[in-house]
Amino acid sequence: NAGVMQNPRHLVRRRGQEARLRCSPMKGHSHVYWYRQLPEEGLKFMVYLQKENIIDESGMPKERFSAEFPKEGPSILRIQQVVRGDSAAYFCASSPQGGNTGELFFGEGSRLTVL
Amino acid sequence: ELKVEQNPLFLSMQEGKNYTIYCNYSTTSDRLYWYRQDPGKSLESLFVLLSNGAVKQEGRLMASLDTKARLSTLHITAAVHDLSATYFCAVTAGGTSYGKLTFGQGTILTVHP
Numbered sequence: 691n692a693g694v695m696q697n698p699r700h701l702v703r704r705r706g707q708e709a710r711l712r713c714s715p716m717k718g719h720s721h722v723y724w725y726r727q728l729p730e731e732g733l734k735f736m737v738y739l740q741k742e743n744i745i746d747e748s749g750m751p752k753e754r755f756s757a758e759f760p761k762e763g764p765s766i767l768r769i770q771q772v773v774r775g776d777s778a779a780y781f782c783a784s785s786p787q788g789g790n791t792g793e794l795f796f797g798e799g800s801r802l803t804v805l
Numbered sequence: 806e807l808k809v810e811q812n813p814l815f816l817s818m819q820e821g822k823n824y825t826i827y828c829n830y831s832t833t834s835d836r837l838y839w840y841r842q843d844p845g846k847s848l849e850s851l852f853v854l855l856s857n858g859a860v861k862q863e864g865r866l867m868a869s870l871d872t873k874a875r876l877s878t879l880h881i882t883a884a885v886h887d888l889s890a891t892y893f894c895a896v897t898a899g900g901t902s903y904g905k906l907t908f909g910q911g912t913i914l915t916v917h918p
Contacts, residue, residue: 723904732809732893732908733848746905781847785904794904796848 692717694784694797695764702803709769709776711800715784722765723794724757727779739765772804807832809896811909818884818916826912828877828894837877838895838906839868848893851879884916 695714703709715722720741725733738746739759750757754772759765769776779801783794808831818824828837836855840848852861854870854877861868865888867880877894891913895906 721904725906732910733895733906735905735907738905783904793850793853794906795850798847801845 694719694782694795696780696782696797696800698800699798700801700803702805703772704805705773706771709772709802711767711769711780711782711802712764713767713782713784713797714764715782716795719784719786719795721785722759723783723785724765724767725781725783727781727799729778733781736767769802772802774804777802777804807834807896807898807907809894809907809909811892811894811912814910814912816912816914818881818914820885820916820918821883823883824881826879826881826892826894826914828879828909830875830877830894830896830907832875832898833872834875834896834898836897837870838897839866839877839879840893840895842891842893842911844891851892881914884914886916886918889914889916 694716697712701709722739724736726736727733735749737750737757741759742761754770756768779799781799782797785794810829812827838853839851841851842848852868854868857872859870865882870877891911893908893911895908897906
């Protein structure tokens, strides 16, 4: 019973390149959340998705960031034209359909370094 | 805006001692979580507290919730080195966004022999 799977675990990009982070939720989970953790800080909510729908993107920066959760395949967090300030750990979490348990299951995270 | 504050942010303890981490939050919340994070790792769920007066214990850790005071505590009894980690509390405003958590800054716990 695999947990939340994220890849890549580590990603290095130069300024101006694109970063794509993938998240496969736990089996049977249809709710996905992305969080960002800057060095020595707590996690901050970015976006909440269900299959093919963005439910809440109130934590997403207005530019360069986008997220999707297609009908088939993993959820993807895309960062265009990365800057040094995007260096962080990006965590994906999933919850069961309905999400009423409120419990989130976190992946191991993707650590982005922008040179 | 929901805000969550933890204190202390850094805690250095000797093995065998007791201590408490505090978590205050600014507005009414449906539930409160405690997580543990080891360096470079993901978050491990420790406790989910759902109601006023809730108390949960697991091993040397005990968490409680006072919704009237908007305060949760994580009490560590007879600390051991294996408890060294960063501990986060988080709250949710509930409704349809149970997974939208607001985290505290984290408490870095170091347990010394």
